[in-house]
Amino acid sequence: MASHVKILGWLTIALHCVTLLTGLAIYLFFMGVGGVAAISAPHDGGIAGFAVMGGIGTLILSILAIISLPGILIGWGLINGKEWARMGAIILGVISLLHFPFGTALAVYTFVVLFDPQTVAMFQRRSW
Numbered sequence: 001m002a003s004h005v006k007i008l009g010w011l012t013i014a015l016h017c018v019t020l021l022t023g024l025a026i027y028l029f030f031m032g033v034g035g036v037a038a039i040s041a042p043h044d045g046g047i048a049g050f051a052v053m054g055g056i057g058t059l060i061l062s063i064l065a066i067i068s069l070p071g072i073l074i075g076w077g078l079i080n081g082k083e084w085a086r087m088g089a090i091i092l093g094v095i096s097l098l099h100f101p102f103g104t105a106l107a108v109y110t111f112v113v114l115f116d117p118q119t120v121a122m123f124q125r126r127s128w
Contacts, residue, residue, distance in 0.1 A: 001118045002081075008113050009078030011106055012089065015096075016071030023064030030057025086114055086123045 034053030038046040074092055077085025093110035096103035113119055 004113045006079050009075045013072050013075035015106055016068040019064055020068040023061040027057040027061040083123050090114055
């Protein structure tokens with residue numbers, strides 16, 4: 001089961017990195033739209049449009065970063081066999097059930113791997 005825990009860790013990191021990269025893409029999109037508004041109408045509120053669009057992009061990026069970073073940390077903990085990562089991954093799995101379809105699939109895999117008696121014993125004695 002140790003190999004499944006490591007696979008789960010890498011999949012968790014991958015899913016949350018994709019979420020973080022999505023936030024970055026949204027941020028860049030909003031900054032680009034704001035930049036076009038600022039260039040096309042600099043005296044008719046284009047600069048204000050840039051500020052508003054940049055603020056919205058920054059807010060979305062910040063929210064997705066706050067959501068993603070714990071998942072990346074928990075994935076790292078699973079790969080390295082940290083005892084706290086098991087409970088964190090279970091909690092994250094419950095939350096990821098709403099992240100359809102990939103988060104749901106990862107949540108099911110998380111529950112199958114982390115509730116297995118061998119995995120529970122492995123984390124309790126940290127023998128890997």
